[in-house]
Structures are given as C-alpha cells and as structure tokens.
Amino acid sequence: MIIHLEDNITQNEKDVLLNKLKELQIKTNLVSTQFMDYIIGMPKTDFDIRTIGNLRGIADIHRVSDAYKLVSKKWKVNDTLIDLGDDVTIGGSELAIMAGPCSIEGEEQIENTVQHLLKNNIKIMRGGVYKPRSSPYAFRGMGMDGLKLFYKHCSENGIKVITEVMQVSQVEEMVDYVDIFQVGARNSQNFNLLDILGKVDKPIMIKRGMSGTIEELLASAEYVFSNGNEKILLCERGIRTYESAYRNTLDLNAIPILKEKSHLPVIVDPSHGIGLRQHVATMALAGVMCGADGVIVEVHENPEKAFSDGQQTLYYRQAEKLYQKLKTTEELMKEF
Amino acid sequence: MIIHLEDNITQNEKDVLLNKLKELQIKTNLVSTQFMDYIIGMPKTDFDIRTIGNLRGIADIHRVSDAYKLVSKKWKVNDTLIDLGDDVTIGGSELAIMAGPCSIEGEEQIENTVQHLLKNNIKIMRGGVYKPRSSPYAFRGMGMDGLKLFYKHCSENGIKVITEVMQVSQVEEMVDYVDIFQVGARNSQNFNLLDILGKVDKPIMIKRGMSGTIEELLASAEYVFSNGNEKILLCERGIRTYESAYRNTLDLNAIPILKEKSHLPVIVDPSHGIGLRQHVATMALAGVMCGADGVIVEVHENPEKAFSDGQQTLYYRQAEKLYQKLKTTEELMKEF
C-alpha cells in the first residue's frame, strides 16, 4: 500500500496517521523524495482502506500487490520523465541516445568524441572512469582526473555525462561531475550503493544484474526510490546463458515487460547485449522496436585501440548510420 | 571442404576423384540433393587444394572451417530462397508470415482461420495435428484426420500448410498434405527424424532446441542437407533461462548471427518466444528488425477457448494490427 501524502500535511496530521497505522499493526516506511512524501504500508492481512481514508493529509491511497511498490505502474500509470536540464529529457516522446567509449582514456579522446556527438546531435556521452574488471591486473580507469576532464568538455558543449559509480565513497566526489550515475551489472544488488544513490538528486541508471531477474531489477530501483530519489532509469544489457556464440543474451523480452510493470524509462545496451560490433546496430534498433526509451552504445574513434571492450565498440561511421536508423525507427514507433 | 561436382560428372570421373581423396586419407561423404551433388571432405591435416583441383568433374572447391559445412555461408554467400509454389517464397525480399492456431481443433476452426488469412493476404497457415505434450494425459492433436481437413481447406484457397512432424513413421503419411514440415524444439536433435526429412522434397523448418546452441541448430540443419534436402528454414523460438517473468527468453541475438553464419532463411516465433499475448506483436516486430525472413505466430478466433497455448495466442483483431505493422516494418528494413 502506498499512501501518497499531501504537500501541506502537518507534522501533527502525519503523527495521527502513523499512530493509526501502528495501531492497525501495519509496518510502515516513510519515504520523502525530491517530489513527494509517501508512506509505504505493509498490512499483514487484508485491510479496509476506509479505516484510514478519512484521515487528514492523505492525497491518495494505492494498493500495490507487487513486491516492489513505488516503481510499480500499478499506482503511477504515467511514464516517468527524467529531465536532465537544457532540454535533454529521457522517457518522453523522444528517443534518448547515449554514446561514447567504454573507458575514458584521455583528453584528446574526450574532445574527439564530443565532436562526434555534436556533429550528430547526440546529447548524452557515456564513458567509464571507474571500471569493474575481473582481473586485478587490468586497467581500472582514470578515476576522478578522468571524470573532471570528461565533465569539463561535455558541459562546455551542452552534453550530459553518464558514468559508472562503483562504491559508496565515490558518490560524494563524483556528484558534481555527473549528470547520470550508472550502476553496473555487477553492482545491481549492491544495496548499500543503491541506498546512498537514493539520497542524491541525480538520475540513476541501474543495469540489470548478470543473471538478475526482472523482479530483482525493479526491487533494486525500489531501493533508490524509497531512499528519496525518483529519478531512475532501468537498463537491459543482456543476461548470462549457456550460449557462447556472443557475449551476453540480450533479453529484449524484458523491455515490454519492464514497461508494463513500471513507470520508469527503459534503456537498452546493445553493445554489452551482444558484444559483437557487427551486430550492435541491429540489436539497438530491435531494442527501440521493443519500446526502449533510449539506447546506450559504445563508440570510439579507433575501437581496435580502445583500452577495453573494443570488439563491441562502433566506429564513428557505423555509429552515424545507426543514429540515422534510430531516428527513422523512432518515427515509425510513433505511428504505431 | 565442400567439393561441388559438375552436373555432368561421369561415374568414372567421380570414382577417380573419390579414389584420389581416399589415397590422401580424406574421409568423404557424398551428398546428392534436389539440386546438386557434393563431396564433403574432412582432411585431417592441412592440405593443398591444388592436389585435386585439376581433376575432372569438379565445379568448385570451398574450404569451410565450421563444424557444419553445407549450411554455412562460407561457401554459399547468396541467401537460400525457398519456393513453395504459387508465388509463395521464403527468404527473398518479401517477409513471410505464417499464422494459425496452436492446434487444429476441427473443420469450423480451420475454415474460420482460412477466412482470416485470406482477408489479410497471409499465404501460410500453421496448425498442429501432432502435439508434443509434457503430460501423457493432455490433448495430443487430431492426427491425420485433422491434417487432411487442414490441407484440403488450405490448398483450395491457395494457402500453404506448415505443421509439426514428430516421428519418422509419420513422414510418409503426412508428406502429401504438408507444404512445410516443422521439427519442434524437443525434436531439434532427433537425428533419425532429421535424416528422414533429408530424403523428402519438402521444406523443413527446424526449431532451435529448448537449450540448443546456435551451432547445434546449424548442425541439425546439416543433417537434413547432407541427406539430400536443401530446403531448410531455421526458427528461433526462445531458449530456457532462469527468468520466469515470461515463458521463454526469445534470443533475438541469434537472428543476425544465424544470418551471418548460414545462407538459410530464419523465422522468428514470438508466440513461444515470450509466451504472453500482450507482447507477441512487439517481439514479432523486433524479430523482423533483427533481420528475420519470416514470422510464425499463433492466432485463434477465441484464444481463451483454444485447446492449447491460449495465453500466447492473438485474437484476430490483434493479429490484423500486427500484419499491418509487419508490412510497415518490412518497408523500413528495405530502406536500411
């Protein structure tokens, strides 16, 4: 049960309500986000909403039978729109495209990529500065130095920055240089990280875990929302299966199902989702056909020399063709 | 290695060639299909093609490093076109649509479906008469009586019939009433069935196994081809994973990869691929976006009363909307 509180609810009214719920033996969580105050109530047994319906300060009450509550479409039927400022939005009628290298490698590479994005009217740049790597001996990213350069060049050119945050202690130092925090597949159930990201007023894109269920992805989003941050993006990036002809199995089924279950925007990551450069564009387009609100894709001036993920990274000329096709597909989707 | 023989090769020339290969200790398989004669040679070590290149009767020699040979794109770069007669083809520039009920249930249902297909200019009807069911107590299909009715009504209306064959002994009785034999997911590695279907001059659509790899699907197709039948369709219908929010995980990655590796047409089955009626159309369109040559989809006048698979079967009105969108998407694909 989600109890949506009125903006002008008084402390006294809140106390009355909470006491009533306590009396009814309903476990409660108070949630205050950038936009609203909510009480999440977990009645153990069936309970008559009218018992509390007449109390003051309540805007609305919604029953939500899902395990996740605030991210469910059962109470909020309108899609969530993420506003990044400067007319860049995600989740509305326009498809969001995020492009850039797997890893930030240096200033020249950043400038280079920014030019590529500007030329193609792409508004969001991806790039990792903290890289989760299976081996401790692999390149682990440029860290804050890289991020500052990354943000400087992007913000000067009206481009928004999305980058991965790997641990709680990074959030504070990163927050001023990031437009969207990305939570990687390996951290999809790092609940402490999700908790802290719920206390930040920046959008969070959560990638589905390596073998995460759709339900688990939504529960992870619930962590962020219930800690106070409504600005959440969900990202399908492929799951681990027995098939070895490609890197991951892009689960496009997940897209219409996430859109059905949740009001949050859904982004598709075809680069990790198939892991083979020659098929990334195809899978990006298929993702949009499935209803994705955006695409995140790896591009590099010279993928063969990229510090990481080169085999799944597009050349600029391939990316440009893809952007065109994405536009055309977006138009088609509006007709449907 | 595929040695493509000349049409007019003499028996003597063939013997000379086979003897030479034997002498070189190359294991050989002679393959004669509807269209051509081939020798599949398996040299144990690297071998100089010029050793045999000057022998008579050889049209061409191709090295194919894949485990599957004849179905590989490495020797036959042009896509295979399946001609069903009456201007119905699969694998060419036009998208093939196959629609119909999961199970054939009776004459009225057949007539009804035929009318639906005629109205929408759909040329191929699906419908099961032999149904593989987990439980021995479930409905197992109308058998030959159903097939004869099915074929009668379709052939009278210029509609082609695709239906599943489950065992070797059914092939002979079914062959005159079938335009495409379907091999189901559970029989994807029923090698005896594949052998016998290689000796029939009817197209065979092989569904990927429940947890079949892309490589295994191609190897199953190789069974059919190497027994003499070049008319093969591959079908992606979803694989088994840990995710339980839907029936199967439609592996759309498989489509561009199959198209890259093989010259055979690829069909997508969104009905089994997601298993939820409300998302079948979406996944069908995404499949086409991935490059599928055709779509096979379950429709029924009243899915709620269907003998099987009702939850994933489209109502006519839903199917009609899908056909329209498929046309539009097909047009878009031609532009790309």
Add this chain to the structure above:
Amino acid sequence: MIIHLEDNITQNEKDVLLNKLKELQIKTNLVSTQFMDYIIGMPKTDFDIRTIGNLRGIADIHRVSDAYKLVSKKWKVNDTLIDLGDDVTIGGSELAIMAGPCSIEGEEQIENTVQHLLKNNIKIMRGGVYKPRSSPYAFRGMGMDGLKLFYKHCSENGIKVITEVMQVSQVEEMVDYVDIFQVGARNSQNFNLLDILGKVDKPIMIKRGMSGTIEELLASAEYVFSNGNEKILLCERGIRTYESAYRNTLDLNAIPILKEKSHLPVIVDPSHGIGLRQHVATMALAGVMCGADGVIVEVHENPEKAFSDGQQTLYYRQAEKLYQKLKTTEELMKEF
C-alpha cells in the same frame, strides 16, 4: 486420482465404474501394466471419493496432486525394485553399477570389457550402438551388428546389457538383445519413443534432458508407465548451464528431490555429469552420497583411443579404485 483396480475385477464392474466416472464428468485413462490395472482420473473440481468408493472392483483410491501420477511417491510409498533376473536388481539395498565404453567398437573391445567387469563383479555393461551425434559426419555407432555381439558376450557371462535406443523403429529389433533400454538426454521428451517403450516389458532408463526440469523427467516417466511399463529408472546426467569449466553441471540436488517425489530408482551418470576423467570418480561417490540407487560410468581399456567421449572415460585401473570406494560408500550409507 489413481484408482487401483482389483486383479479379479470383471468387465461389467469396470464398465459400471467407468460409467460412473463419465457421469461425474471425470476424464479417465485406463492403464494396464505388467503388474496392475489402474484408472487415472482427472476430476476438474474437488470431488468426494466416497461417491465411487463403494463400487466393486476397486482395490484402492489415491489422490495425487502432482502433474505426474503413477510415478509419484504420493500413492506408492515403497521404492520400486527393478529385477533384471539372475539376482541382478536395481533400487533395492544394493548399489547398482553399470560400466562400459561410450561406444561399442568391436568384438575385442567387448570381450575385454566383459573380463574387466567379471573381475570386478560388475553385473551391468553399458555401451552405445546407436549414437546421437551433433554432426552428421561423426561416427554413429555399430548398430544391430554391434548390439548382437555385445549381447552375446554379456549374456554368456551373466552380465546385463544397457544401451541407448534412438527411435521407435529400433525397439522391435533391439528388444531381444537388451536388458535395459536407455533413452538419451536428447530424446528425453521424444514422446513417441516413450509411448512405444511403455509397451515393452523391459526396464527403461530415462536420462534427464539437456535442460530438462525434474518435473519434466517425471512426466516423461509417466509416459512410459501410463503406456503399460512400470519398470523405469531415472538418470541424472548433468544439465546445461553457463559454466564452461566442465562439460555439464551435474545436478546432485536432483537426486534427493527425485527420491522424495517418486518411487522410481535414480541413477547418477558422473561421466557426462562433469565430463572430465580426473573428477568422474569423485562425482560418482558424491552421487551415491546423495542417495543414488546406482551409477553408470564410462570405462575403456584405452580411453585415449575411444571412438567417442574419451576425455571423460576411466582407465580400468581408475575404475577399479572407484568400484572399491563405491562399496565402502555404500556401506556407510547403510549406517546412515
């Protein structure tokens, strides 16, 4: 619901009972096995057993809520004992060991293996004469010639034969040369094959499918039982997962669960279950610790030269150590 009929039920009593069930709108299946007659009833709604309980000819009535009925432990709490004759039984207090090569390769190899088994007091020899192979160009087994040799040498030495049957048409020709028919993983849901094996009076060992569920394995066994054959063995041989450090993931969880759900004996196949010779013995012993009634294991005089599966086949000296340890473990299990 399983209605267990009395041995001396008259046709008239049977008709009265069936009519009554029809009147109650209960779908029925009549099952006659080597041992008993049963009616499987599928009441659509809850139904009072007393309505039919007083009719003549009924020995007992059992409610079974599982999807599978006759193979369930819910009605038959005592473990099934498979009697192969000559004091060789499976499913009783003694652990059954089945050993032999992956493929039957020739008379010398058979004699050789028989000597190895005799020396170690092993009573059941495995060996394939029809081999399911991914590639049509691979060795597919010696067929009936091999089977006749195999059976001749075994029967002369009091050793029982287990071998794989791949298709319906082989059953008749094989039946006189086989003590246990094996259904392979790829045929685990070949329902026509299961049907026909239900009409044979020889034990059937069904291997779990490549990605078969425990429930599906039991449903496959139900096919055999409901067609008239109560002599069934279940075999866990590893499932397909994402892990590639070994061949299959031996699912030992399945053993206690199968023993809990069904009265049928359970065999473990560590050779396919891990696929690495050096660990086969370990996994065999673990399987027995899990409650397996028997072990099936690949041995060969010279695994490096085996026609198939050499990498998972034990040398005789390794197998002999394993047999000793199996005995010791079996003793331990009796104490527990």
Add this chain to the structure above:
Amino acid sequence: MIIHLEDNITQNEKDVLLNKLKELQIKTNLVSTQFMDYIIGMPKTDFDIRTIGNLRGIADIHRVSDAYKLVSKKWKVNDTLIDLGDDVTIGGSELAIMAGPCSIEGEEQIENTVQHLLKNNIKIMRGGVYKPRSSPYAFRGMGMDGLKLFYKHCSENGIKVITEVMQVSQVEEMVDYVDIFQVGARNSQNFNLLDILGKVDKPIMIKRGMSGTIEELLASAEYVFSNGNEKILLCERGIRTYESAYRNTLDLNAIPILKEKSHLPVIVDPSHGIGLRQHVATMALAGVMCGADGVIVEVHENPEKAFSDGQQTLYYRQAEKLYQKLKTTEELMKEF
C-alpha cells in the same frame, strides 16, 4: 609470472629487478602480503626466465598461464592452511564446520546457539548482522550492536565468528569483532570491497556469485591476495539455473575443480545450495565427498520463527545428526 622475492631482499636489489623488468617491457605488480613479497609480471610475449634468473633477491620464479596467478595451484602446490588461532584451522586434515543462524536476532538466540555449538564441539559460528535483501522493506540485520554481542559470546567460549561484510565502510568497524569476513554472492565481484579486504589481516571467505563462473571466483580471490591478504576461503553456494524445484543448483562439480586449480580451501554451503531443509544434510555430506575442506550450514533453535531463510535452516536435532555423519564421512575420506 610470479617472482617470489627473498625475505631479505634489499630495496636496491628490488629496484634493479624492477628496472630490468621495465626494460623488458614486462608490466609488473608488486604484492606484499602477511607472509611474502611477490612481483606479478605480465610478459606480452614468450620470455626467457634466465634473463632475470640470476638477479639477486629472487627466491623463485613460476610461470602461471592462468588468468589468476597468486591463487593458482600452478605455483603453490601445497594447500593453504588458514589458522584462526586456538587450534582452529581450515584447510588441513580436519573438516571445518561453521554453523549458526542466517541472521543474528538477539542475545538469547546467540547464547542458545553457542550452547548448541559447544555441546557438539563446533568451533565456528555463522550469523549475519548485515543482510543483503532484495526488498528495501525487509529486515536488514542488527548491525554492529548485533555483531558485538555475537562476538562477545563467541570469544568467551572459544568460538570463532564468521559474518558477512557488505561494504567498504563496514570493514574498519567490524574488523575487531570478526574472525572470518564473508563476502556474499551478490558482492562476489564488488572489487572495491575485495580490494579493501586484501588489506586486512583476517581470513576472507568469498562466495561464488549467483551466476559466477569458477574462473571469476578465482579472479575475485586474486583481488584479495594481490592486495596483501593470503588468507582466503572459496565458497560454493549454488548457482542460478532454470530449475525451480529448489532454490539454487548446488554445483558440486565446482569443488574438485577449485581444488585442482587453486591451493585455497573450499567450503560448501548446502543451505543456500539447495534451500530445502529436508535435503541440506544430504548435500552437505555430498559436498564433503567432493573434497570440500569445510561446511557452512544454517541452524536455528526454531527455524519456523527465524527472521530469514527459515525454510533452509536445520533444527538442532537435525544438525546434530549431520555433525555425526560429517565426522564419519570425514573418516572415510581419509581412507580414500
């Protein structure tokens, strides 16, 4: 390549060595643990060890072709022994048993469990105070208050404490109240956490990820080792597959393979590995049969009332039977 340095190597000798390696264009990592100093060298091409073999300060040089180096058995063939003090060791000839509740719930529960362990001569108690939960509204553990109580009662009774650490910031506050840090399945690739645990002189037990490969588990252990901590335990706790008859698929294949590839001790967790109380003991014994160095198992005075994981938690009387059987099985293993 692992270059094992002499204890008394001088700074100058170290510099000479590092310079030589740099000159040879070999990327190096200097690793200093509780016990030794190592240089991990990554030669890009084949390289002649004699080039550096005669330099001073080198105790030994090992080629290790695995992606993980320090945890590999290729250079350290003797099994690692973890000494917890007070004669409690893991990885030697004696089987380690860790038992206790899923969650620490309060002082009475702790005392109660301690009595149970003392009575059965169990030396290590498990219990979670920070609980990773899919839902943000679920019980998340007693935190440091719980841990202090937990540690107090255990240390007073000579019992060692193992508990899960979820994030970097907890390490410092927990370190004095913990004998073994556990890294949970969801944090198996939380590389920042692994880094920091590499700087602590307490043993770390790393659980395999939900869908982690064996190779990834070893790479995670390499993170800890290469940061300076050699005291590492690996834990198999079941992987995620399509099977839903139980909670996870306990991958017992992983145990002999981990023992073959690494010198680190391996612990089996049958509670999470099957998730069904009635089968936990069976799977524990099977794990020992596979060569596990220890077992971690959930017990509770009253599992039905446990705050978490009750369905997979043993009653004391069940646990006691299991401890007996573990002893017997351990004896058997010594014979083998």
